[in-house]
Amino acid sequence: MKPLFRLLTELSSRKTISRLTGAFAKSKASKALIPRFAKTYGIRVEDAEKHISEYASLNEFFTRRLKSGLRPVDTAQSTVVSPVDALITGMGRIESGQILNVKGQDYTIEELLNRSPRMVSYEHGFYLVLYLSPTDYHRIHSPVTGDILEKEHVPGKVYPVNDFGLRHMPRVLSRNERLITYMQHESGEVAVVKVAAMNVSSIQYVDPLPNHLERGDELAYFEFGSTVVLLLETNTFECRSDLAVGSKVRMGEALGKLRPKA
Structure with missing residues (x-):
């Protein structure tokens, strides 16, 4: 079947x-x-x-907003927060530009970032794959305090990014339509890769979109469920030790800490 x-x-x-x-x-x-x-x-x-x-x-x-105060943003210094309400479906160290074993499939940073020259910064970094189900709140917020460096729209397919899609469709995260935002923070860069999915008509930036965002500020939103892949530069991030594939996180919840770039 x-x-x-x-x-x-x-x-x-x-x-x-x-x-x-x-x-x-x-x-x-x-x-x-x-x-x-x-x-x-x-x-x-x-x-x-x-x-x-x-x-x-x-x-x-x-694409509704929530009542004020329902998603408190972690205020600890140098914290990276979850940009979305989501299930973690992949996470770990990036090994020589490879994201390994996301539901049994490997990805390259080169493919995911559409061969951007910025990809060299993430070759030994850290990644989190954050899946939003239809149940979840679908606005996307800034994971860090910083400035937007670059935005890129990558045309592509709209395969499902649920468990079936990730397991059985070839490399959906790098074949689907994507909206990539690169941000400068206190320790380097972060790439927020928003991946479209089946029956997602579009991914939209908030309007107006400021150049500078505080941690937790609105960045974009999905029109129907999808996935965010968060990429942290090499030697700039320490993930929370209690997080694992299968963990559920909320927007504003701490994912880990930034550390000075080596």
Whole structure:
């Protein structure tokens, strides 16, 4: 059955289908689906910034902000915080430019960063793969305090980035459409790689997007579920010892500490 699932996924990974799905999700007709969607995925509607009846479309509800104070941002000095609510599906040291064994598949920094000259800074760094399910809050925040150095949009497919997609579709993280943000922080750089997924109509930056962001400030948002890959430069990050693949994190929660670049 797996080859059949892969074939069906290949056929449904075209941007046209995602655009159609996205167009419906943004339409007024989709508003009627919000209560069922929230119930199906166990979304805490009481956490939303507005009452569920105030959202004009499914997309508007999906990209909702939360009530103030629900995602406190860790304020300890030099902390790197989670940019999203997510499940950690991969993490570890980058070995000679290789991200190893994300659900049984290996990736290269060269592919993931679309052969950017900046890739040399991450060849022996640290990575975290953060998967957002439909249940999760889908706004993306800055993991550090710093300045935006560069932004890149990488066109691509929209394969699913859930467990099936990561295990059975070839290198989805580096084949899917991506929006990459490089930021300068006190110890070097961080790359925030936002990966599109099936039925994601787009990844949007907040508007206006300031050049300087404090830790926890809004950076972007997904229109339907997807993944963020966080890359930390070589010798600049020490991850929390209690985090592991399968850990659930919330936006603003400490992932680890920056350390001076060697």
